Amino acid sequence: MDQSAGAPPGRIGRPVVPAQEVELKLEPTLEAADMLIGSDLLPTGPAVARLRSIYFDTPGQDLRKAGFTLRIRESGGRRIQTVKAAGPGAAGLFARPEWEQPVEDDRPLLDVTTPLKALLGDNYKYLGPAFEVLVERRTWMVSWEDATIELVLDRGEVVAGDRRSPLCEIELELKRGSTAALFSFARRIDIAVPLRLGLLNKAERGYRLLGPAARAVKTEPVALTPDVTTAAAFHRIAGACLRQFRLNEALIDPRDGEAVHQARVALRRLRSAFTIHKAIANDGQFDRLREELRWLAAELGTARGLDVLIARCDAGGVRERLEQARQQAYGDATTVLASARARALMLDLSEWLVRGDWLTQQSATEAREQRARDFAASALDRFRKKVRKRGRDLVDLDDATRHELRKDAKKLRYAAEFFAPLFQTRRQMRRYGRFLETLEKLQDELGLLNDAVSTPRLLARVGLDRDPGAAFLITTIEEKAAMIEAAAEAHDAFADTKRFWR
Incomplete structure (x- = not known):
């Protein structure tokens, strides 16, 4: 597999980790998914399966807090238990250590082959089902450029108690070839049917159902350790900003201005991260991407500015006219966010973070590894x-x-x-x-x-x-x-x- 896949080296002398999967997650609408199935981009005769996955955790969500997920997936009478460790999925590209083994029933098996029993200690006794994911999965193997790519389309729902959320997502997993081909194929699909960069894995969707509905997603601390390199730090910081933007983009609503505010905060933080790390990241795409981020933030600026003015107004004619202008501004912002230009920017950023020229420029080697x-x-x-x-x-x-x-x-x-x-x-x-x-x-x-x-x-x-x-x-x-x-x-x-x- 192409060694450019995944994040840049994170620590000098970092230990070897379990084998990793590399996949790009995308979010189509249900209508776009139907269009993709009927397109000539995919071969005929996909493998079709129905999957039921149970995710487990303690009442205090000890696994989630430690960055692990534990699920048992059943399909066709066969059950597979999977443990995954958190990985750099902030920019759509996921690379996670994982441990799999068959199990006989819907009870987790915790032994020395996974780190969970040692992690939980006595709390392992309190593990129980947290939520389920029920999907119809269609799988195609696609030859594209120099690569073999597995395309998986999942449609179904996430269920947590009496709460349900629809799910429609595409995962492109690189089986052979270069990461460049993975992104090239994603762009080709986006030309045929509109796609958004995916940020949430199924476990995150489930945990979100367990909590209150989010109005907006605020900034979260970036996981940096004392031995992390500058290149890896930039990768994580930029990925976290991109994640915050995409999560807020999905929540933007003229009835509540907080999501558009936080989306602009995320874009400003990302542009600032570019400026801060210019010494290591200034390659042939650096200026273009930074200017595109400036454009996108500006397109959301009118909506945010009107939110601020309206908050200062009492009822009356001025407020009514500002409300009308805000509705128009939010409509314009929604159109921009759905545009091919904005969608392409998200894919471009995601690809640049994992395989841009900035990662290999000889002139910045020392600074990157600092x-x-x-x-x-x-x-x-x-x-x-x-x-x-x-x-x-x-x-x-x-x-x-x-x-x-x-x-x-x-x-x-x-x-x-x-x-x-x-x-x-x-x-x-x-x-x-x-x-x-x-x-x-x-x-x-x-x-x-x-x-x-x-x-x-x-x-x-x-x-x-x-x-x-x-x-x-x-x-x-x-x-x-x-x-x-x-x-x-x-x-x-x-x-x-x-x-x-x-």
Whole structure:
């Protein structure tokens, strides 16, 4: 199998792990799945099977918390138990150590062939069914370019107690050949039928059913360890951002603005990750991908801006017109997200993260293999210096320079959040809390100033710039002066805060 598949080397001298499967997960609609079955992309006569999978965990979800899944899958009277360890599935490409063995019934078999009994200790006695996945599976073996690819289409549902969720997904597993062919085939399918990059495996779908319905998905810490390389850290950070975006994309709804907000946060964080890691990632695709991310974030900007304005309005004519404009903005955003350009961007990013030229550029070899902790300390120093320097005499800066300061502060905050797991002594964690607190305060104050500058433009865009009823949304000279003073005080407090990484 092509050695470019999967994440870049994560640790110097890392131990050998069990054999891994490499697959690309895609999400079609039910209609798109029917179109694919009827297309000439697939050979005739797929293997068809009905699968019932029971996933097990303790009442406290100890397996999920430890990054493992345990299932027993039954098909045609035969049962297979599978244990999987969490892997880098954040960008659609999954590579997970796994352990399989046949079992006689629906009771898990925990022995020395898997790590679960040692992991759970006495809690293994509390293992029980958590949820089920019921699907009809169609399987094709496809020859494409230099590769043999297994295409699996699953349609069915996830069941957890009295809650159910439909499931329709495609998995492309590379049996032979290069990862490039895997993505090439995915793009060819997307030309025929629209596809979205898949992020959730079946276990994650089940666990989501067990909890409350999500309004939005916020940023989660990235799993970085002290011995991780800079290349592996970037891969994980970017993959986590891509995952956050896709999960929020599926939740975007004009009745609740939180998902579109978090989707834009994810895109900003991803663009910042590009900037932070430019020294190792700047290859022939770097600038194009970063600009495409800028385009996509901008396409969601009007919807988010109108959400912010509406939150400041009471009932009345102005609010009604803003609500109408928001409905249009959300419709436009939905159209963009479903476009071929946006879908292609997700596949391009996913492929670039696992086999882009940045992984093999000779000029950046030393930087890629550098300990992420050392790289992070230098990057944080650089961005902190930039924010401190640009914010001097903040009261005297013009709007454009304050906006640049705001962007620098965001990059520093995101870098701090990305790299925090690399600095975990008690003193570092204490300093991190204070550092982030003062940086967030500065970012908030600069954000208010940015809103004050951008609001007139947004009102003009929706035809309300000359409406007297909307005048209260415009910041007065006195209000802006007070905001600038508050931002300057926040900058001074930040500038005096100690670094957590030194």
